[in-house]
Amino acid sequence: MAQTSTQHEHYYVPAQSHWPILGSLGLGATMLGIVNLIHGHWIGHYLFFIGALAIASVMFGWFRDVIRESHQGLYSKQMDRSFRWGMAWFIFSEVMFFAAFFGALFYARNLALPWLAGEGAKAATHTYLWPEFKLAWPLLQNPDPKLFVGPHDAMPTWGLPALNTLLLLTSGATITWAHWGLYKKNRTQLIVGLFLTIALGLTFLSCQAYEYYEAYHVYKLTMASGIYGSTFFMLTGFHGAHVTIGSIMLIVILLRCIKGHFTPEHHFAFEAVAWYWHFVDVVWLFLFVFVYWF
Structure with a gap:
């Protein structure tokens, strides 16, 4: 990750995040959607779309947070x-x-x-x-x-x-x-x-x-x-x-x-x-x- 000149020797522990649970729910909805699509159930399209949208949101938001932390110089060599x-x-x-x-x-x-x-x-x-x-x-x-x-x-x-x-x-x-x-x-x-x-x-x-x-x-x-x-x-x-x-x-x-x-x-x-x-x-x-x- 890119880092600024300010380095922290301690191990950075991020604050509690909602991204993991949102990602799990998105993956679950996506898989349920795929299963229902295979069986021809109408709800499959909606579950798949909701799950895919949730996963995309998690990827965008989590990447953004990690990039921001990197530019703040929070990551040491240990990180x-x-x-x-x-x-x-x-x-x-x-x-x-x-x-x-x-x-x-x-x-x-x-x-x-x-x-x-x-x-x-x-x-x-x-x-x-x-x-x-x-x-x-x-x-x-x-x-x-x-x-x-x-x-x-x-x-x-x-x-x-x-x-x-x-x-x-x-x-x-x-x-x-x-x-x-x-x-x-x-x-x-x-x-x-x-x-x-x-x-x-x-x-x-x-x-x-x-x-x-x-x-x-x-x-x-x-x-x-x-x-x-x-x-x-x-x-x-x-x-x-x-x-x-x-x-x-x-x-x-x-x-x-x-x-x-x-x-x-x-x-x-x-x-x-x-x-x-x-x-x-x-x-x-x-x-x-x-x-x-x-």
Whole structure:
């Protein structure tokens, strides 16, 4: 974080804040809205909108408060270490978050499907649960096709997914280039690098939105398409949400860079967002390989 020349050696403890509870309520409303949207309930649209608005308000207000505290010189070197550890553990928690979903995909593909096919000692499972089942991935035919209509085909690998991979890999390079511009006090390189990173992130989201349109209308792939549809939308959807959050954070950092908030010595806010963006890039690489390619 940017700091003034006035430093406080003590550990700064902020006053009680309403942001955490408001953020929790916003997340809860958003998830309830998504669940109701999936089930076709009319209230889902309103809950999702209210939750998303609450989350946006929390992000704006909390960022504003932290920036104000930083400019007041309330953060010491000890606070800087706390911020770094906090961000590191936050990213670790996000790694575990996606690890759970990749674990669900691994379980479905490498354990549950072979059991249904009767491999190993699971012949009875195949005989009694689904005798017509043939081992294949993606699973396009479900036990009750009338209730769970399978997709027409699997999502292609080398179309939009490959383009999105190129976009995110390039964005990882542009934000690193911007970081070097900050170190070298090259303001043009810093701002142009951040602008390009944001543009690439928003382009990624646009491509993913179009891919979802194709999934629904061309391939007939939905959340009700069985394990393939649910794992596909679960992993790509949560990743898209993280790209959205990362893009908002990058926009905030760009505005702060334009205002001259950072120096080569004090710019952890920039570093934290860069860490998060690189994490998003790495998750997409795993997602591209295991969801689209294999």
